[in-house]
Amino acid sequence: MIVIVLLSLLAGTALVVARLRSLFATVMLSGIYSFLGASWMLLLDAPDVAFTEASVGAGISTVLMLATLALTTHEEKRSSSKHRLALLLVVVSGGALVYGTLDMPHYGDPAAPIHHHVAPRYIEESPEEIGIPNIVTSVLASYRGYDTLGETTVIFTAGIAVLLLLRRRSSGTGKEGSR
Numbered sequence: 001m002i003v004i005v006l007l008s009l010l011a012g013t014a015l016v017v018a019r020l021r022s023l024f025a026t027v028m029l030s031g032i033y034s035f036l037g038a039s040w041m042l043l044l045d046a047p048d049v050a051f052t053e054a055s056v057g058a059g060i061s062t063v064l065m066l067a068t069l070a071l072t073t074h075e076e077k078r079s080s081s082k083h084r085l086a087l088l089l090v091v092v093s094g095g096a097l098v099y100g101t102l103d104m105p106h107y108g109d110p111a112a113p114i115h116h117h118v119a120p121r122y123i124e125e126s127p128e129e130i131g132i133p134n135i136v137t138s139v140l141a142s143y144r145g146y147d148t149l150g151e152t153t154v155i156f157t158a159g160i161a162v163l164l165l166l167r168r169r170s171s172g173t174g175k176e177g178s179r
Helices: 002-019 023-043 047-070 084-101 118-130 135-143 145-166
Strands: none
Touching: 002 023, 023 047, 047 145, 118 135, 135 145
16 A cells, blocks of 8 residues: 555656646755655665665765756746647656567466575575675675676766766866856
């Protein structure tokens, strides 16, 4: 029941965000959307993903968007065109994504392929192979070390890019600051 309520709140928040013209309200509701998404992931027994979504999505992203908002206007400019092609593209892409999930196993299905291939090996052999008693840590740090390094590099690069974009240049350098 609570999952249905959270999904309804997520959908409602997304619809309101899509219709708003106030950028401040959009930023605030985007943070709420991320927090609701983190709550939903927590109910799906993914606390690590929920923690990441709460800290990055609802936390730092909201702060960065508010910092960006301080450098821009507070209202979205009205568009003169209707963007029907963009709407069609979004609907077709969403339909393709939903179609791609139709043959997936149900959540928690013990007959799902993930439960019969790699996961049992990680559970049984990880402490001896890696020497780390925590299975999640051994998977992230060893078996999927390059993936974790790549994800960390992407997040670091994105953070540096945002800092560079938000940086105000001093007026004494002769360059005009971006506003």
